[in-house]
Amino acid sequence: MKSELTKIFQVATVFIGTIVGAGLASGKEITEFFTQYGIKSFLGIVACGIFYIIMSSIISKISIEHNLDSYSDVINIISPNVIGKFTGFITTLFLISSASIILAGSGALIHQFFGIPKIIGSLIMIIIALFFLFRGTEGLIEVNSFIVPGLVLTITLITVLYFCFCKNIVSFNNVCNFPAQKTGIALSTILYAGYNTLSASGVIVPLSNEMKKTKVMVIGIICGAVGLTLLCSMINLLLTINQPYIYQYEIPLLFVANRFGNVIQAVLLIIIWLEMFSTEVSDVYSISKTLEQSFNIEFKTAIFPVLAVAFIISQFGFGNLINKLYPMFGLLSLLFISQCIIFFIKHRNIYNK
16 A cells, blocks of 8 residues: 555655646646636636646556556557658657756856856756756656755745735735736647647656556646646646736746845746756657657666757747747647547557556
8 A cells, every 4th residue: 555655655756746836836827817817716726737647647548558658659659641741850848848948947047146157057967867867757756856845845934924024915806807908718728738748748657667557647636636736726726916027027926026125036047947857858758768668778878869859949038938849849748638538538448458
């Protein structure tokens, strides 16, 4: 029983750590996809959580039943044709772009706080990531098992501080009074959930093969999705009550924490960087696993070209990458999700046995 609970915790933390990434941990992602839509943004975040549970569970069940080891294996099973090959190419592009966004975010974060050149921040992350990537799945689990709880505790602390010392600002009436900057929360939610589900599949598949138990994976995914929903809701609340100032920063959560002094801000800086780091490890791990399966390239060898390409793309800038790439990839990811649902429904008797 204790062993199962440990595995469920590991699945939940890896799931959260993979999705959080640079955009969410910094607050930039939540600002772009939710906060701008007013009070309805909270409904969008809840809908995302439900979406994660359904789709990630489907992907995990398919992976365990067919003993798959990478997202490319899932794509080959559900769509063994030209469309499948296109989806596989797009998925790899998604993950490389995600890794690039995180490297750019690392550079932006360190530059905003310390004034160090952005390229140095990106290189620091690459060097440390190599250490954990060489440890394979074990390194992936280790990274998320201590970073994710730290993020949750830090965001919870800042939220509690706002409720204790800024009661008027966080009141329900005040939150409701902030006007929506945009319309179309439904489309924004679908695109965001689609992108993150596709990104998470790169880790869900090999992790499912490692755990071997559907029950452990599904419960872990549910716990992870619920935890992620609560985390996103807290971040969205903090960003909402700090409008319109948050739109001036690439790392808006640092501005949010500034109200409580440099110590809290410094702690948040470290946590955000660590969360970016955990997702960087997850994304590079996913792509390298696929290169190993598809092209018979040794996992540890595949890590280097993946990081090199991600580093080059990252130089285009953090905010620009999120604004341009996320919506486009979110739309394309719906193709993969649709294929998964159709395949699962056709073979539901196998997965529900």
